[in-house]
Amino acid sequence: MSYDYDQLxxxxxxxxxxxxxxxxxxxxxxxxxxxxxxxxxxxxxGLFLSGVLIGGVxxxxxxxxxxxxxxxxxxxxIAFAADWANAGxxxxxxxxxxxxxxxxxxxxxxxxxxxxxxxTVASEVGTLYCALAGLMxxxxxxxxxxxxxxGLNESTRGDA
Amino acid sequence: xxxxxxxxxxQPAGVPENYWWVLMFPLVFGISIAYRATHDHSIDxxxxxxxxxxxxxxxxxGSLALVLYLFVYWIIPIFHVG
Numbered sequence: 001m002s003y004d005y006d007q008l009x010x011x012x013x014x015x016x017x018x019x020x021x022x023x024x025x026x027x028x029x030x031x032x033x034x035x036x037x038x039x040x041x042x043x044x045x046g047l048f049l050s051g052v053l054i055g056g057v058x059x060x061x062x063x064x065x066x067x068x069x070x071x072x073x074x075x076x077x078i079a080f081a082a083d084w085a086n087a088g089x090x091x092x093x094x095x096x097x098x099x100x101x102x103x104x105x106x107x108x109x110x111x112x113x114x115x116x117x118x119x120t121v122a123s124e125v126g127t128l129y130c131a132l133a134g135l136m137x138x139x140x141x142x143x144x145x146x147x148x149x150x151g152l153n154e155s156t157r158g159d160a
Numbered sequence: 161x162x163x164x165x166x167x168x169x170x171q172p173a174g175v176p177e178n179y180w181w182v183l184m185f186p187l188v189f190g191i192s193i194a195y196r197a198t199h200d201h202s203i204d205x206x207x208x209x210x211x212x213x214x215x216x217x218x219x220x221x222g223s224l225a226l227v228l229y230l231f232v233y234w235i236i237p238i239f240h241v242g
Contacts (some may be wrong), residue, residue, distance in 0.1 A: 028197075036197050039206060043193030049169075050186060056172035085170075095170055118172040121180045126172065129187060136194040143198035 016144040021076045024137045027144025032151055040140045047133035048075050055126015057085045058118045068127050074134030074141075082130075090114040188217045 013031060020027025025041030028034075051059060060082035062069045072079045089095045096116035103110045118126065166173075175183060192213040200209065 025197075035203055035206075039197035039203065040194055043190050043195075043197060046193065047187070047190035050190065052169050054173050054175065054183065057170055058172070089170065095167070116167075116171050120172070120174065121177075122172040122175045125175055125180060125183050129183075129190075132187065132191060136191055140194055140198055 010146050010148050012145050013147070013149070014145070016147075017141050020141040020144040021074075021137070024076060024140060027141060028147065031144065031147055031149040033147060040137075040143075044075060044133050044137045044140065045078075047129050047136065048072075048078060051126045051129025051133065052082055053126075054129060055123045056116060056118045057082050058090055058114070058116065059123050059126035060130055061086055063087070065127065068131050071131035072127075072134040074136075074138040075130070076137065079130070079134060090116050184221070185214075185218065188221075189214045192217065 013027070016027035016030050018027075019030050023041070024044035025037040025039070028037030028040060030037075060069065060072055060079055062083045069079070069083065072082075091114060093112075093114065096114045098112040099115055100110040101113040189210070192210045196206065196210050196213055197203065200206075
């Protein structure tokens, strides 16, 4: 176990945590741990963008999959941007076409669905990628919250 | 022509049928990067540690899948349930 237990006495760095939510990894970069921050950024953005690439922007959907979105929102504004793109481009029919889909209730009018909507396993995989990106960013945010700024600790030499 | 018409990020790239599990490798790799970046006291030999963590995680999940496979297809039929 290589965790630094001295960090438990460290004051909370709320600014770094907020910055880490706005842009994954920026919390660490702000506190001087540049390499650590860049690696976190690569991991989080890599996961999220891979998810959207695999499943399309439809795999981030605040109205249809709210529970998944809570996890995805951990990635920060990029998740809200993807949801906005889904609602503004796909669901509005600006990109692709809207076609009638079978209604869940036969007495209701058939709902309209974008032809770009993902209904295969790609949607599940993409959703999972984006959700795990969000959850991992929460880990990164907690790390930024407690990590001692570089320069205050001898053991951080070579980190930045 | 299908590839030319594809709009990245708006349309799904899709997953090869029956090979969706291959996407576990990049998924674990991405998680490993974020995990090792925050967990390790030092980030020397970062990519080596990430590769090792990825390999261990995949091996663990593969082993678990193998155990479940043996349980479902070999152990359960022994009891002749139903």
